[in-house]
Amino acid sequence: MKKKNDMHQGKWNGLGGKLEPGESPEECAVREVWEESGLRCRRPRLRGFITFPAFDDIDDWYTFLYTFDDFEGELIDSPEGNLAWIENGRLLGLNLWPGDRVFLPWVFQDRLFSAKFIYEKGEFLRHEVTFYGAGGQVSNENAVHQKDPPGFPKPGGSDPADFQPVYTPADDTYCWLCNGPISKRHCKIICNQCGFTRDCSDP
Numbered sequence: 001m002k003k004k005n006d007m008h009q010g011k012w013n014g015l016g017g018k019l020e021p022g023e024s025p026e027e028c029a030v031r032e033v034w035e036e037s038g039l040r041c042r043r044p045r046l047r048g049f050i051t052f053p054a055f056d057d058i059d060d061w062y063t064f065l066y067t068f069d070d071f072e073g074e075l076i077d078s079p080e081g082n083l084a085w086i087e088n089g090r091l092l093g094l095n096l097w098p099g100d101r102v103f104l105p106w107v108f109q110d111r112l113f114s115a116k117f118i119y120e121k122g123e124f125l126r127h128e129v130t131f132y133g134a135g136g137q138v139s140n141e142n143a144v145h146q147k148d149p150p151g152f153p154k155p156g157g158s159d160p161a162d163f164q165p166v167y168t169p170a171d172d173t174y175c176w177l178c179n180g181p182i183s184k185r186h187c188k189i190i191c192n193q194c195g196f197t198r199d200c201s202d203p
Contacts, residue, residue, distance in 0.1 A: 012094040013081070016063070025064040033068070037083055038076035041068040048106060048113035055119055065107060092195035098124035105193055106131075 017032040019025065029044045044066040052061040075083050086094065088108065092101050099117040106113050106129075115129035131139045181192045190197045 010095060012086075012096055014065075015080075026066070029064070029066045033071075036078050036080045037073075038078075039071045039073040041071040043070050044068055046112065048103070048115065050103065050114075051116045053116065053118060057121060065103075067107060099127060101195055102127055103129075 015033050015036045016029065017036070019028045020031075023031070025046075026044050030041055033039055033041050045068070047065045047067055050063045050065065052063070055061040075085075091104055096104075099119070103113070103115060103117070106115075112132040113129050114132070115127055117127045118125045129141050131141075133139070182189050183192055184190075187199060188197055189199070
């Protein structure tokens with residue numbers, strides 16, 4: 001980022017910004033991409049919504065996520081930050097907000113999502129998400145961030161104050177961050193979905 005005192009300093013971020021009065025989310029997406037990159041985009045495709053309660057420790061942030069396949073122009077020297085084209089397969093290797101590693105794979109799936117990502121003083125705690133598939137079918141997921149011990153109750157579960165975590169072999173069969181499928185390599189557990197890596201647990 002090139003802005004001084006920007007909370008995203010040092011992190012890679014997608015293009016975007018605040019809605020102007022009377023502007024639709026689609027109009028905002030097209031305008032922000034034009035202002036920040038010099039690219040004129042057409043036919044934005046809505047991928048999801050995310051709520052970030054008190055993300056800056058003050059205000060709730062509500063975001064609409066779009067992708068574009070139709071655009072023209074050349075990248076400018078943006079005042080917002082250093083622009084770069086990044087291959088999809090390299091996105092999760094960038095310095096991102098932790099929650100971004102969870103939702104970025106969803107952007108490329110053929111289903112709409114509505115999610116909430118909880119941060120506290122810049123630390124990612126947990127997320128909740130509802131996916132909407134063909135015909136309006138709904139599925140829900142929620143997950144506590146990896147800072148919590150194996151088996152930590154998910155939102156809506158029992159009172160954490162009454163919970164005593166106990167290791168089970170199942171704790172090494174899923175990603176603690178996004179609950180996605182994992183691979184094991186040299187005592188490391190690597191999520192195939194979000195890329196989160198951790199050590200194998202001790203039984």
